[in-house]
Amino acid sequence: MSGTIIAAEIEKRPARSGDAAVMRVISATGVCGSGFSEHSLEEGMAREPDFIGCDAGSTDPGPAPLGTGTTAFPRRALKRDLRLMLLAARRAGIPLLIGSAGTAGGEPHLAIFRDIVLEIAREEDLKFPLALIHAEQDKDYLKRRLREGRIAALHPAPEFDEAVIDRAERIVGMMGAEPYLKALDEGAEVVIAGRSSDCAIFAGLPIRHGVDPGLAWHAAKLLECGAAVAVTRSAPDSVLVSFGRDHFDIEPLNPAMRCSPQSVAAHALYENADPYRLVESSGTLDLTHSAYEALDERRVRVRGSRFEPADRYTVKLEGAERVGYQSVVIGSIRDPYIIRQLDDWLARLDRHVAERLAQVFGADARHGFNVRVYGKNGTMGRLEPVERAEGHEVCLVMEATAETQEDASAIAAIARHQALHLPIPEWSGLITALACPYSPAHLERGAVYRFCVNHVLAPDDPYEMFPIEHLAVG
């Protein structure tokens, strides 16, 4: 993105009496669907913001939303948040920008958000020009760019080739700030975007209105997480940023929350590998020289953040592929003799399950069988430093993964039965070694997915991967 300040654009904006702010921005909440206080949004609207933004996506829920085309938050919760934001933005006549619709920002996710917005518009009798920005990528386009050497791996990254593109359920590109501005330029007043850089939702408009790009991207990084920037975020909520010529001020809109210089500085650490350098499509935000100053008990002023434009514009890719179908058995062990020889017992269980699977499915069949042992190393796996389980009981989660749900459940049922009666030398006679809380003992998890891409693509321009669709609503 060009960091050019267009002075004429700033001057043509109506001046507010006694107010030097270049622009004011509200972030309704850290992720659409998690909620915010209606009073906080009202408080923010009283400050006459220039636009409302809200991030709606995350990879935090894992690969399933991207793979299955579903949202991490329930539809009712999404609709509640979207209704309040839409009503506030339409009443004030300011843009509403939503990024990474539906958690993962692919086609099904964008469609879910489109339908909710159209439903709200009907119910509330709202009329507005809506833009949908698509982010799911065409597989032939990705293969062409791969052949051209324009897709590069980040570190660490899974193997990536044309076969991965074919296998992937869905691959999305993470758009920068430019497609949002283009959608607005083309007349949209509400923008629902597919997968997007969280910061891109908030950075574009301030830069266009003359805000220094370093400050704009830094504020965007804080805004995209909503009230997480507060000293203690008691609940998801709204925040306000007011941009000045050489600074921005940030404050939580819930009067019970406050920001401190330390809380604002510390937010750069959250879910981010490098606390000083944040890479975006168009460049890198550098916080090395950022300075944080308390304006009062609740507001913090930030200066000195810098933005280094990139030599080459890149778009990050995210993809999910189906690994198979899974069924799991949850069971516990309380017998002190079995717990004392647990590793040995588990090794024997593996062998017994493998032998029985060979009898049932044939010797060459390939299936996934894994046992998580809670009370031993269920949380940290091979990195668990505690070597000996010392609790009086352990929980086993036995996972069967196969190409069909039917096979996965068959493996789970076999594993249950093998575990149930697996003998130990201390007892003679048939034992029942596993306590199962459910009947049937296995749960069907459906299709399971993995993230299959951690790469960037160098497009010809910031727009080619993100087609914009305009709709006249109402």
Add this chain to the structure above:
Amino acid sequence: MATLGELARLIRSKNAGPFELTFDIMFDDPERFERVRRSGVLSRALIARLYRLPETEVRFFIVPEALAFKASIPRPSFQGDLLDGDNHGGQQYAPLVDIPIP
């Protein structure tokens, strides 16, 4: 002698995207932060040892304006992979809690 957990206001781990894991060790009190910094115990080498990685795979930061230390590593399993047991990466900090600080 105190433990890192007794001195910090928060020790946490979290995904930094699906492929990296990041640790934040944060303080309220500048003196405690300085004590940990001066001790040299909390370091790239410690993270490498606890998470069984070469030091070249550990990024380590001291962030004085946030009274914080930060380390980032490649995720032990990619998020959501079949053997990953912590989808959010939120419980991987446990071995740091009882580290003794002189």
